[in-house]
Amino acid sequence: MAEQTILKATNICHSFGGLMALKDVDFKISSKEIVGLIGPNGAGKTTLFNLFTGHYCPTRGEIYFNNRKINGLKPYQITPQGIARTFQNIRIFSQMSVLDNVLIGQHCRTKTGLWGAIIRTSGSKREEARAYETALKMLHFVNLEEKKDEHASNLSYGEQRRLEIARALATDPTLLLLDEPAAGMNPQETSTLIKLIRQIRDEMNKTILLIEHDMKVVMSISERVAVLNYGRKIAEGTPQEVQNNDEVIKAYLGESA
Amino acid sequence: MNVYYLQLLILIGINIIMASSLNLVIGYTGQLSLGHAAFMSLGAYTSALATLRLGLPFGAALLIGAVVAALFGIVIGLPTLQLKGDYLAIATLGFGEIVRIVFLNLDITGGAVGLRGIPKETDFLWVICLVLITGFALNRIIHSRVGRALLAIREDETAAESMGINSTYYKTLCFGVGAFFAGIGGGLFAHWFRYIHPNTFGFLNSIEYLCMVVLGGLGNMWGAVIGAGLLTIIPELLRQIADLRLLIYGIVLIIMMRVRPQGILGQSQGKSTHTLSRYYKQILGKIKNR
Numbered sequence: 022m023a024e025q026t027i028l029k030a031t032n033i034c035h036s037f038g039g040l041m042a043l044k045d046v047d048f049k050i051s052s053k054e055i056v057g058l059i060g061p062n063g064a065g066k067t068t069l070f071n072l073f074t075g076h077y078c079p080t081r082g083e084i085y086f087n088n089r090k091i092n093g094l095k096p097y098q099i100t101p102q103g104i105a106r107t108f109q110n111i112r113i114f115s116q117m118s119v120l121d122n123v124l125i126g127q128h129c130r131t132k133t134g135l136w137g138a139i140i141r142t143s144g145s146k147r148e149e150a151r152a153y154e155t156a157l158k159m160l161h162f163v164n165l166e167e168k169k170d171e172h173a174s175n176l177s178y179g180e181q182r183r184l185e186i187a188r189a190l191a192t193d194p195t196l197l198l199l200d201e202p203a204a205g206m207n208p209q210e211t212s213t214l215i216k217l218i219r220q221i222r223d224e225m226n227k228t229i230l231l232i233e234h235d236m237k238v239v240m241s242i243s244e245r246v247a248v249l250n251y252g253r254k255i256a257e258g259t260p261q262e263v264q265n266n267d268e269v270i271k272a273y274l275g276e277s278a
Numbered sequence: 279m280n281v282y283y284l285q286l287l288i289l290i291g292i293n294i295i296m297a298s299s300l301n302l303v304i305g306y307t308g309q310l311s312l313g314h315a316a317f318m319s320l321g322a323y324t325s326a327l328a329t330l331r332l333g334l335p336f337g338a339a340l341l342i343g344a345v346v347a348a349l350f351g352i353v354i355g356l357p358t359l360q361l362k363g364d365y366l367a368i369a370t371l372g373f374g375e376i377v378r379i380v381f382l383n384l385d386i387t388g389g390a391v392g393l394r395g396i397p398k399e400t401d402f403l404w405v406i407c408l409v410l411i412t413g414f415a416l417n418r419i420i421h422s423r424v425g426r427a428l429l430a431i432r433e434d435e436t437a438a439e440s441m442g443i444n445s446t447y448y449k450t451l452c453f454g455v456g457a458f459f460a461g462i463g464g465g466l467f468a469h470w471f472r473y474i475h476p477n478t479f480g481f482l483n484s485i486e487y488l489c490m491v492v493l494g495g496l497g498n499m500w501g502a503v504i505g506a507g508l509l510t511i512i513p514e515l516l517r518q519i520a521d522l523r524l525l526i527y528g529i530v531l532i533i534m535m536r537v538r539p540q541g542i543l544g545q546s547q548g549k550s551t552h553t554l555s556r557y558y559k560q561i562l563g564k565i566k567n568r
Contacts, residue, residue: 097444135455145422145423
């Protein structure tokens with residue numbers, strides 16, 4: 022592929038006490054790809070996400086994002102560099118309005134401090150107006166514009182998932198990590214989501230890595246799929262290749278299949 | 279104006295400053311601090327010493343007291359704010375006791391006798407102006423990028439960090455701001471009553487401010503004002519049974535948590551995520567399951 026690599030992880034190992042969650046995983050994502058990450062429960066998919074976003078620091082191995090080493094950095098240091106994520110169990114700010122949720126995504130792209138907030142300098146006013154505009158654009162993009170003044174906790178499950186995506190997009194990432202975005206969605210919501218993920222790549226030029234258990238989603242939008250099992254990467258390739266891979270079938274269906 | 283009512287109004291004003299600054303820490307940022315009176319005492323002693331010993335003008339003394347309190351807030355906040363929930367509460371409680379005991383044993387602060395003969399500088403105008411300034415500044419902070427970051431930390435620290443918010447920085451900042459205004463409250467207090475001693479600012483005072491915030495409604499600006507007003511006036515009305523005051527506080531808090539856990543003006547939308555109401559719900563749940 023001619024596209025340039027934006028995320029490169031080499032020899033990633035991560036252990037929780039005596040448990041090796043990830044063993045020598047190599048991983049690469051090129052610009053504007055949609056990559057699916059699958060594997061049985063407990064395979065280490067979310068752990069890998071947490072390593073990419075700085076929630077964990079790898080026991081061994083290196084992670085480079087845009088040729089800069091990011092392992093060992095904290096989440097709030099990695100986000101400004103251009104990685105954003107959603108969470109497996111939705112983590113929206115439920116007591117805040119939908120709009121405020123998305124405005125928080127703009128935090129790392131703005132810089133008004135205590136003084137600017139109290140005095141309301143013209144710079145901070147301009148910045149606030151710009152953040153507001155961006156937030157509205159993101160809400161429009163995920164089709165939640167009319168709900169901007171609602172309490173986030175009043176949104177339906179599918180809407181909360183979309184809000185989380187809008188909030189992540191508001192951090193202006195180059196790489197978007199989606200952790201089971203279709204979990205708990207009905208077929209109709211799922212097909213809207215598939216369209217939305219394609220739009221994020223095609224219209225906003227983002228690179229997307231997603232964990233998903235819904236095979237229909239993974240196989241229909243991923244250009245490349247990586248499979249983890251017991252902390253090892255057991256296969257990687259196009260959806261077609263992965264579906265016909267013996268090791269993958271074994272991992273999902275067992276030895277005698 | 280009748281001296282008695284003037285004193286009551288001034289006390290209400292000081293308590294509004296104390297409650298709304300504590301509200302920033304507990305209600306908006308979700309950090310349970312039980313040492314707010316300690317920051318008040320730092321402001322009170324510093325400003326009193328500034329006018330007594332250095333002969334500084336009142337305004338300057340107030341500012342110095344507030345800055346010293348804020349510096350302590352930051353220095354104490356940096357290590358303790360790494361702790362969560364109950365642990366933070368215990369650590370701030372410990373800090374409050376340390377400050378009290380230090381003031382009790384220092385010569386410059388007059389030990390157990392305290393400081394007397396502080397010039398009477400506080401008047402109604404000073405109090406009303408500083409209440410307005412406090413309210414204005416806190417309101418502006420809350421409705422800004424900084425305030426959103428604080429709320430995000432209260433709602434979900436992990437998600438806040440992944441939005442690029444340095445939670446340690448913002449929690450410490452909010453602790454510093456809270457302590458700054460508590461320091462102002464202390465300065466006003468010292469220059470009104472003209473006499474302070476270490477036990478003026480004990481653990482029970484911290485709890486009183488907490489009660490004001492909880493009663494009025496965590497995370498609501500006007501809630502803190504109403505809580506401070508009510509809990510200043512009610513004890514006055516109950517003077518005949520002054521010994522029962524704390525008992526009544528306890529009962530009021532229990533009833534509030536039962537019928538209106540979000541406080542008089544607290545947000546009622548959705549599930550409550552405030553630290554305190556969460557604790558009370560856990561406790562109530564345990565009692566019910568017995």
